[in-house]
Amino acid sequence: MIGGVVLAAATAGGAVAQNSAPEQKPAEQKSPDEQAKEEAQRRSVEEYAEAAKLAGNAGLPECVWSGRRIVMLLWRDDIDTARRHMDLYERFGCPTEHLKIAFRCLVRQGNIDTKSQERLSERVQSCWVNPDAPPPAPATAAPAAQ
Numbered sequence: 001m002i003g004g005v006v007l008a009a010a011t012a013g014g015a016v017a018q019n020s021a022p023e024q025k026p027a028e029q030k031s032p033d034e035q036a037k038e039e040a041q042r043r044s045v046e047e048y049a050e051a052a053k054l055a056g057n058a059g060l061p062e063c064v065w066s067g068r069r070i071v072m073l074l075w076r077d078d079i080d081t082a083r084r085h086m087d088l089y090e091r092f093g094c095p096t097e098h099l100k101i102a103f104r105c106l107v108r109q110g111n112i113d114t115k116s117q118e119r120l121s122e123r124v125q126s127c128w129v130n131p132d133a134p135p136p137a138p139a140t141a142a143p144a145a146q
Contacts, residue, residue, distance in 0.1 A: 047125050048061055057095055
């Protein structure tokens with residue numbers, strides 16, 4: 001009986017040692033590539049968490065993933081590819097109505113300024129999670145130096 005207790009304690013101690021996290025580099029020692037990857041991963045997780053709050057199936061990860069791609073393909077006038085993705089989107093049981101209103105939101109907002117930091121994927125995500133959002137206010141030009 002005592003041998004069983006000792007064995008259990010030794011096993012538990014070994015399990016604790018195995019579960020300890022490996023040493024991570026401090027943030028200042030990470031390369032810019034590593035930092036960019038971590039930031040992209042964090043942003044992706046946040047986007048899916050935000051979309052998960054949507055009513056119905058529109059917030060399911062497979063609907064978010066495929067739906068955003070379809071909206072981007074439609075924006076880029078790649079109708080044939082968007083149509084092929086629609087089959088997958090519908091097979092997942094995703095709401096085609098949400099796809100329509102997200103694309104309507106994107107179109108209402110107009111073209112993306114090439115000098116802007118905004119990217120198409122960011123605007124599509126914004127329209128996916130809040131398709132009723134009003135178009136962004138136009139950026140005011142900085143006054144010219146005299």
